[in-house]
Amino acid sequence: MKSDVLVLGAGIVGVSAALHLLERGRSVTLIDRQGPGEGTSYGNAGLIERASVIPYAFPRDWRALAKYALNRSSDVRYSPLHILRIAPWLFRYWLNSAPTRLEQAAQDILPLIEASVAEHDRLVARAGAGNLVSANGFITAFRSEEHFSQAQAELEELSRFNLDTRILSRAELFALEPALAHGTASIAGGLHWLDPKTVYDPEGLVKAYHALFLKEGGRFVQGDAATLRQEGETWVLDASDGDRLSASQAVVALGPQSGLVFRKFGYRLPLEVKRGHHRHYRQPDGAPLGHSILDEQAGFVLAPMRQGIRLTTGVEFASPDAPANSIQLARAEAVARQLLPLGAPLEQTPWLGLRPALPDMKPVIGEAPRHKGLWFDFGHAHHGLTLGPASGRLLAEMMTGAVPFADPKPFRPERFN
Template sequence: MDFDVIVLGAGIIGVSSAVHLQDRGLRVALVDRRDPGEETSFGNAGLIERSSIVPYGFPRQLRTLLRYARNRSTDLYWDYKALPSYAGWLMRYWWESQPQRHAAAARDMLPLISACIDEHDALIARAGAGQLVHDGGWIEAYRTAAALDKERVNAEVDAREHGLRVEPLDAAALRAREPSIGEDICGGLHWRDPKSVRSPGALVKSYARLFESIGGVFIHGDATTLRAESGAWTVETASGLLSAPNVVVALGPWSDLVFEPLGYRIPLRAKRGYHMHYRPTRNPLSVPVVDIERGYVVAPMEDNRLRVTTGAELAARGTPPTGIQLARVEPLARAAFGIGERLDAAPWLGMRPCTPDMRPVIGPAPRHRGLWFAFGHNHHGLTLGPVTGRLLAEMMTGAAPFTDPRPYRVERFG
């Protein structure tokens, strides 16, 4: 049970990293307590978001902050009992969202975002997963003309600067494109470059099957049993004790369960989110649509279902699901997008692994030989899985990285 690399975590980041490492001639074991793609990677809106060139920053408008303080919005809900544990993280997030620092984060993330479609396309083709992916972009929908007019100008500037395609849609053009959208929506912006995935969990599983087909091994195991012993890393699994000189921590929001016992203090927190599937009452959407002014996404999924995904919920890990945001957006989505009866027994709850500076942690741990990190992708884990796997594999094998990895180093947190 000896390998060259053990990858802990079989979400999109871990699976993609395992594929790229196996491609480079290393013997790789992928370890997770569950099957691939069944945690955070399962429950998102299914976007490969090439147009997200600006990270989600902390709001700085007083009006927005006051709205969040009342804790009645659809795009953010917070549990007051969790605020003490989030306080320092939120302060750092606010500081990093100052205009100049926010712009720096966008510049640092651009090489990863720019390569996300090409890197996914390569794995999609090899995995034979083309039927899961739709090349139709996505739509930002607006309820007020003032918001649409303001964002149209910004979008057109961003599109010119970064070679993106965006098409403004008035109410008539929007409903000609998506007839099921109701009168509550006055127009939108159709970003053409992103792709959408009809089953994110199935896409991750297809990449995992690709990994196994090229000689990789997937094993159920407990990442928290990781130990450094005699110059190697070991972890306990259902198939016995694994050993390797290198280990990759790609556990998303659970990465702290491994790095904190090793002495690393990385400000990683989870933004929780929910989804529910619905039967459409109108012709279903052809592409995902975000209700920008209310902060939720409606996305077409397999089996003629619509998936509603919510904004952020701040609550401690282990806190029982609330479903508050989902209950708040259902009436809005029913009127605007024609969602019908619920198709799931209970809302799905997931956690987005977030750093306050809006950059992931990718690279070697400074104080432990053979320990590597790949987590903290905020809202764009699905988008950045394959490109992260490529960058990490290049670093681990001594190849020239396709982009400067220094913005993602763990040392930035001290």
């Protein structure tokens, strides 16, 4: 089975890259051990985050660091032993979160953020997946006047990004989302972010894009990416059914599992994972939630999904191999139930996902420096769903010799040498 390109990984990033390459005339084989969208792409908050123009930085305020050191927060949790293991990575993350470097990271990634909605819109239309996406934006709710006032002040700093945002008083927020009026929390107000879009079934969206890929001539094969090898100028991989797959180019888009391949070929890219959990709950009786609600203080999102209300957690620093736990989710749920009278949980145990993250808060997109035809597209951290189609376009333009729509230099693998 010979093709022009092997794309390793059938999450939102890999499927998007495969579609863009197919659109540019390349024959593409997509490979994964499981079905499309069944890994990390399944468990996100469903936000196509056009408004998230500033990367998620490491806190530098000593008061925030002191709070997190107690390890009692719902937005960040850590395993002490794991923190010691990844301390050098965290230090690099902290350095890159300094104001000047953070501003540069925001400028570097901005073209991808700005293209995110348009690139999704185009794929949604082609895939006939409009029923999975809402153009209502999402709402940040504030439980204190102090945080609400601070957020409004920060809006002025974001004005240069031309974001469409509406400030909601408490009464306006309850009029837009009556379900919140039934909670016990004291809500000061909210911000309605109108540029982003929300997805009711992230896994379903990836599967819709994958179906479009197959319809337009792409091939999907189950196989183990760790078997990728170079034979002369050809990239070869073994399919699960014993077939031998080959191509002149290969793309590593395996998200948190990308190290299985790049380390095999001698690359020491500083990829770590931020764990995240979610659980679904029954919609509140009488007043169903219509918008995704972000609580920045507690670090969770309440997102209306096909399966129910999905409660997603913030960041957990723990071993990728450790089992899912309910500690952080239970902390978030206690606050969420004050905002919204959630129904009973619909799963017995929480779902666990791994966000692939690099310490400079930017993905790796580009050709491997020492291996012709080997390309990387991973490390999107919190923004895999948002940036998948945009980064897939940038990658495909680079691979086919087209003029890239964004400067690819900030994402090159060589930046870590």
